[in-house]
Amino acid sequence: MREVQMPLVQFFETSFGRIYNRRILLISVEGEGLRGWGECVAGEDPFYSSEWIESAWPTITHYLAPALLGKNVSQGWEAAALLAKIRGHRMAKAALENALWDAEAREKQQPLWKLLGGTRCEIPCGVSIGIQDSHEQLLEKITNELAAGYRRIKLKVKPSWDVSVLEKVRSKWANITLSVDANSAYTLDEFEHLRKFDQFNLLMIEQPLWNDDLYYHARLQRELRTSLCLDESIEQARDAACAVETGACRIINIKVGRVGGFSEAKKVHNVCQKNGVPVWCGGMLESGIGRSHNIALSTLENFSLPGDVSASKRYWKEDVIDPEVEVSPEGFIKVSNEPGTGYRVREDLIEKLTVKKEELRATADPAC
Ligand code: OSB
Ligand code: MG
Helix, strand or coil: CEEEEEEEEEEEEECCEEEEEEEEEEEEEEECCEEEEEEECCECCCCCCCCEHHHHHHHHHHHHHHHHCCCCCCCCCHHHHHHCCCCCCHHHHHHHHHHHHHHHHHHCCCEHHHHCCCCCCEEEECEEECCCCCHHHHHHHHHHHHHCCCCCEEEECECCECHHHHHHHHHHCCCCCEEEECCCCCCHHHHHHHHHHHHHCCCCEECCCCCCCCHHHHHHHHHCCCCEEECCCCCCHHHHHHHHHHCCCCEEEECCCCCCCHHHHHHHHHHHHHCCCCEEECCCCCCHHHHHHHHHHCCCCCCCCCECCCCHHHCCCCCCEECCCCCCCCCEEECCCCCECCCEECHHHHHHHEEEECCCCCCCCCCC
């Protein structure tokens, strides 16, 4: 495991603050001559979720890695059961589980997306645009992303950066596919305010209320014409089932880290598909490793809406994979048929970006 530090090309601001640099925990797993890579998407602070990089690290060294080291694991999904005893810490678990899927795909000489059960050979891309210093800056950003071909624009919003911003955007672009993400910035007192969002013909409003809430989202969804989409509130397939049953949203954002790994992400996808709820793949400002995993996940059939999976160059001067993730002028990422993710991990560059490293090994060979 290692921490790499990567400066963002442009700061990213949400309702809980602005960041300039990513601190990313990367995992590589080794066994029987195979190697797989995984990314822990936990943030620099416990703001998006209770997990953050400094909680993930000791959770992995004290609990998660010891539960896997020296075990016979032949498939990625087997990790979930071995880690189930440890509550929560889903982003830390996902880093490990996904590294095993990554290794499994390489071993089987199969594309990771096929191993996951994907069916799409290209995925539609959207962008998430953070809160800016001025309306002018935001309009300029949107202009550039539309010119690059992106098929959906998502704007971060908060109570002081919402209706007037949307008025400006809609008066300039009446017909683009537009959505907003509040990262839990609103409360029940603001139902009347949130009702104003209905006039902007939004594809969805993402996570307007508390990170751990379904009940009040259901109440809000009954009051609005616009579809709600849940991000933070969905940590497992059971949450998705409850959200669908109670009408808490009509769309779900799946982040493989937030739900604890590929196996749970597939379960969330399947629950939604069975219930006719479309999903899309969320992003967490990932390096190329997490990004390539998001691409693989996005090939599953019910990922029918453009995700927050976009080109490496929107985030990094230099990404840790080769080639970097590129988006076509039509706004699609072409999925590779190469074995594994289809992107080579640049271990030399990762080594240069590493600020902290720890190696964990099985204490005894179980075969001995
Ligand atoms: O809520 O989707 C979110 C980034 C960090 C934390 C939470 C979120 C986001 C994004 C960025 O919206 C998505 C991306 O471009 O990776
Ligand atoms: Mg979100």
